[in-house]
Amino acid sequence: MNITKNDLKKINDFVWEIPKSFRADMRAPARIFATEKLLEEIFRDRSMEQLVNVATLPGIQKHALVMPDAHEGYGFPIGGVAAMDLDEGVISPGGIGYDINCGVRLLRSPVKWFEVEDKLEELATEIYHAVPSGLGRGGRLVFDKNKFDLMLGGGAGYLVEEGFGKENDVLHLEAQGNLSQADPSLVSNEAKRRGKDQLGTLGSGNHFLEVQRVDEIFEETAAKAFGLFKDQLVILIHTGSRGLGHQIATDYIRLMMSAMPKYGIVLPDRELACAPFRSPEGQKYFAAMCAGANFAWANRQTITHWIRESWRKVLGDLSGELEIVYDVAHNIAKIERYKIDGKEKELCVHRKGATRAFGAGNSELPADYQSAGQPVLIPGSMGTASYVLVGTNESAELSFSTSCHGAGRRMSRHGAKKIWRGSDLKKQLEAQGIIVRAGSMSGLAEEAPLAYKDVEEVVGAVHGAGLAKKVARLKPLAVIKG
Amino acid sequence: MTDQGFEILEHTADLRIKAWGKTKEELFKNALRGMAYVQKEEARIKKQEARITKKIQVKSTDMTALLIDFLSEVLTQSQIDRVVFFDANFKAFSDTPSADSGQVELEAEIEGIKVDKFDEDIKAVTYHEAEVKQNPEGVYETKIVFDI
Numbered sequence: 001m002n003i004t005k006n007d008l009k010k011i012n013d014f015v016w017e018i019p020k021s022f023r024a025d026m027r028a029p030a031r032i033f034a035t036e037k038l039l040e041e042i043f044r045d046r047s048m049e050q051l052v053n054v055a056t057l058p059g060i061q062k063h064a065l066v067m068p069d070a071h072e073g074y075g076f077p078i079g080g081v082a083a084m085d086l087d088e089g090v091i092s093p094g095g096i097g098y099d100i101n102c103g104v105r106l107l108r109s110p111v112k113w114f115e116v117e118d119k120l121e122e123l124a125t126e127i128y129h130a131v132p133s134g135l136g137r138g139g140r141l142v143f144d145k146n147k148f149d150l151m152l153g154g155g156a157g158y159l160v161e162e163g164f165g166k167e168n169d170v171l172h173l174e175a176q177g178n179l180s181q182a183d184p185s186l187v188s189n190e191a192k193r194r195g196k197d198q199l200g201t202l203g204s205g206n207h208f209l210e211v212q213r214v215d216e217i218f219e220e221t222a223a224k225a226f227g228l229f230k231d232q233l234v235i236l237i238h239t240g241s242r243g244l245g246h247q248i249a250t251d252y253i254r255l256m257m258s259a260m261p262k263y264g265i266v267l268p269d270r271e272l273a274c275a276p277f278r279s280p281e282g283q284k285y286f287a288a289m290c291a292g293a294n295f296a297w298a299n300r301q302t303i304t305h306w307i308r309e310s311w312r313k314v315l316g317d318l319s320g321e322l323e324i325v326y327d328v329a330h331n332i333a334k335i336e337r338y339k340i341d342g343k344e345k346e347l348c349v350h351r352k353g354a355t356r357a358f359g360a361g362n363s364e365l366p367a368d369y370q371s372a373g374q375p376v377l378i379p380g381s382m383g384t385a386s387y388v389l390v391g392t393n394e395s396a397e398l399s400f401s402t403s404c405h406g407a408g409r410r411m412s413r414h415g416a417k418k419i420w421r422g423s424d425l426k427k428q429l430e431a432q433g434i435i436v437r438a439g440s441m442s443g444l445a446e447e448a449p450l451a452y453k454d455v456e457e458v459v460g461a462v463h464g465a466g467l468a469k470k471v472a473r474l475k476p477l478a479v480i481k482g
Numbered sequence: 483m484t485d486q487g488f489e490i491l492e493h494t495a496d497l498r499i500k501a502w503g504k505t506k507e508e509l510f511k512n513a514l515r516g517m518a519y520v521q522k523e524e525a526r527i528k529k530q531e532a533r534i535t536k537k538i539q540v541k542s543t544d545m546t547a548l549l550i551d552f553l554s555e556v557l558t559q560s561q562i563d564r565v566v567f568f569d570a571n572f573k574a575f576s577d578t579p580s581a582d583s584g585q586v587e588l589e590a591e592i593e594g595i596k597v598d599k600f601d602e603d604i605k606a607v608t609y610h611e612a613e614v615k616q617n618p619e620g621v622y623e624t625k626i627v628f629d630i
Contacts, residue, residue, distance in 0.1 A: 074496065074610030074627050098606040098629045136599030193562045204603040205630055243561050246605040246629075250554050253609070258543060270547075270609035412492045413630065440601070
């Protein structure tokens with residue numbers, strides 16, 4: 001059944017609803033956070049149909065949701081959010097995605113970008129060499145079996161123990177960079193072998209590092225709490241759990257497909273494969289997924305360490321230290337508490353291409369962010385702008401404390417490659433004064449800015465809907481890609 | 483349709499291919515070639531390179547799942563050893579569920595070459611939109627979406 005705009009009920013300028021009556025197998029209504037303009041774009045692919053499919057999952061609470069950067073995925077749409085009852089609901093690896101804990105970390109320097117302008121080329125080159133893509137040679141850090149498991153169990157904190165960071169680094173990471181429910185013994189040997197030499201590697205696709213400048217501050221108080229100021233040089237890291245996470249997802253989707261008949265679960269798309277959260281399959285996947293998430297935090301911690309080394313090497317001690325602003329996961333399932341029908345209960349919140357956005361006062365936030373709220377990091381498309389937002393308390397009611405995760409694609413990678421050549425794109429970026437260090441020109445073409453939605457429009461929708469508020473806009477100085 | 487047995491189609495974020503073959507085995511081989519082409523466009527040209535072979539066994543609930551699980555298994559081996567596998571010889575290929583397990587299964591020797599670097603880092607082979615079926619001309623075909 002094709003969905004058209006006529007099937008939607010307008011709740012307000014930023015919220016649209018597909019009623020439960022739209023399709024007989026829906027267990028909850030579906031809501032789309034978007035401006036009218038973004039809605040038009042979302043209708044160009046099959047995101048809506050995929051969102052309706054998500055609304056059929058057992059145990060779904062309130063609404064199946066999709067963020068303004070929505071686009072077609074497989075199973076869940078990208079930008080999809082679904083919160084499940086722990087006793088009657090399911091956990092679906094497809095609702096997290098293959099890149100478990102793909103996420104973003106922002107580092108801040110104490111300097112203004114023009115104070116180190118003459119060193120930027122060298123810094124970009126140094127970082128490009130320090131952080132391998134992992135498509136060719138492996139990473140520079142390989143743990144033995146024992147340490148690898150300790151890392152899967154300990155996340156970013158384990159890397160700090162191993163000398164890859166400062167003790168207080170973990171305070172400014174979502175979940176402090178470690179999900180304690182992780183069980184490394186439930187991660188297959190294949191997954192461990194895929195991840196063995198991938199710690200501290202960036203990967204390909206939309207993963208990147210950017211040296212950026214703070215272009216504009218929208219909210220002074222929150223910016224101050226996050227240590228951000230105008231013209232500041234900051235560095236953004238966007239990567240995930242690499243082959244280890246991909247293999248965990250592959251292994252468990254397969255397991256769940258064979259287990260579904262046992263639980264009488266019938267789904268409109270195999271990629272939604274799931275099992276009851278409390279079932280052995282559900283619990284095993286959750287513990288393995290947590291280990292995958294820990295790997296991703298360890299990965300971003302390792303990369304942080306090498307960027308800090310590059311920073312010191314190029315700029316010496318005079319330019320101070322790089323500190324972590326925050327680190328968010330945008331492909332993950334978390335156990336969080338929300339009010340449902342007036343009663344608070346624990347739910348399994350799936351976020352696939354969506355970012356948690358806690359408001360002020362949430363007990364998980366570090367002391368210095370308590371009065372501001374959680375930093376929400378939104379990487380824009382390559383060479384455009386990225387955003388720092390801050391979570392709100394009203395988002396708990398609206399979206400299970402969730403915001404968007406990026407600009408959102410609107411054109412296929414293949415299509416982008418047909419239109420743009422990487423070398424031309426490099427020239428265009430360089431003409432704007434942006435330094436480019438990329439391993440693959442076709443990889444660069446796939447990420448052409450016009451292949452994405454307008455990040456300003458996406459962030460505007462999130463801000464307008466009250467899911468998160470704008471704090472700062474970041475503009476690129478150097479783009480580093482695998 | 484070209485004679486290479488697969489073609490690259492459009493997908494917003496990921497990579498979708500169509501593969502076909504006169505027999506199921508041929509479809510599986512062509513899908514494997516499609517995946518190899520995505521991983522490394524020139525994988526088949528370098529004939530002088532030393533071949534690497536590996537034996538794999540896959541069991542699944544039905545023919546579509548068997549194809550996806552087969553490609554997933556090849557991808558896993560490919561990623562671990564940094565080898566692009568572009569051919570397979572099937573030692574066993576049962577397309578009716580076995581009486582004991584109720585599953586379809588295959589045994590294959592896959593063949594490939596070591597690469598310095600992949601062009602594309604395929605994260606996973608998804609079940610999304612995959613459905614092995616015969617078209618009116620009797621050719622087996624399916625779409626396959628790769629997460630990249």
